[in-house]
Amino acid sequence: MILLIDAGNTRVKWRLVGADATSVHAEGACAHDEISLLGAQIESRLQAGSAPQARMVGIIGTNVAGAAVAERIAALACPWGLTPEWLTPQASCAGIINGYDNPAQLGADRWAALIGARQLHAGDCLVVSAGTATTVDLLSADGRFEGGLILPGVDLMQRALAGGTAQLPLADGRFALAPRCTADAIRSGCLQAQAGAVERMFRQIAARPAPLCLLTGGAAEAFAPLLDLPLRQVNNLVLLGLQAIVRSRH
Template sequence: MILLLDAGNTRIKWRLVAAAAPADTTLAEGDLEHAGAGGLAGVVRAHPGIVRIVGSNVAGAALGEVLQNAVRGLLPPIEWLLPGESCAGVRNGYLDPAQLGADRWAALIGARRLHTGPCLVVCAGTATTLNLMNADGLFEGGLILPGMDLMLRALAGNTAQLPLAEAAFTPVPRTTAEAIVSGCLHAQAGAVERMFERIAGQPDALCLLSGGGAGQFADLLRVPLRRVDNLVLDGLAIFAHNGPQATSMG
């Protein structure tokens, strides 16, 4: 078995897949808090038969080292995905391919397996990322903006009279809490719709929406849409089975 890790800014998501293809066969999955990252050893011990760990880490070197130490002596070093020029039918159009976030690269790889037409790949988490990929598999570029929770906390933490709001979306808000939440949701949905306009006229254009925050604004989107649970783990599975060997660090 292969253990896949998506070490994000808030949580560490993991998934077990078979060591042989197909890459979309999930055997088990779960998540860990950053403070409990050492618990990865327990995940490994609970699932005998793991032979590799392949991961994406955007949470920093310190967390990567904690995860590496947790499995030291149990398995070979974690193989961390590093963005490159191409992988599994996806070509990296960044001016410096190495600067692309590993999670965005993995999500693009996962998206390409699901949809071979032009697509906007959206991952909504601590940050919301929007990445354009054409029908030839070229990642053309994209956006990064604060996720919903970051937007809400920024308003609460940097203004004198605005609270950390909790409310439902309202088309025409009549309370401060509704105004804050609805404004942030409009910002998320509006960014997606504006970016999708770049491919809207192309045949089979689709928005692939993933991430823990996706459900907050999915119903507001007026674009062809497909929800996907975790495109980063999907892409890591494809990479582990088909891509070049990942890089081991630590």
């Protein structure tokens, strides 16, 4: 078995796949402070699965959460005698060409998400990951990453307004086209900013054959209804990309 890890700023998502990464045996997510419990949970899944006594042979993942989270994941891997492999973006992988000026500087999670996107759509697409930050990346039909945006996510935008101003609160608001109270104005402004960035980037591929926006991430549901473009919401795009990377090695 191979354990795939997507360590984000808020949660760690994981997927357990067969050694050739063609089959999914289990998946889940946990908070950072629950990582120490993850090893036992995965071991129980191994024993309860269709292949009892299956052996863990590898761990590959992306980590944008920092060194402390990486150390916790390394600790849970010790009983299996494994060291996690953290993905480093390359010039090309699994049919995707990295168009960043310095390919290694592209975020590993963005790189994996682009590779995952190609498993779902063969044409031009806009790959949007909505989490603590929102990334908006262009992927051409011939597999070239053409560039993209990074902007604060919905909640981070709201916290920035509350922390950087004296008059604007951190309060729960609702979306409205023409808000008439401050809380709704903040919430609506942050959601419109997300949708606007996505729609402006989509214009760059809108005239190409069969363009599609692939939207993933925990905050995706917040602004997906505002998007006026061909859209598909997907779960765990980074894990799907990691799975494709493992398959490409066989």
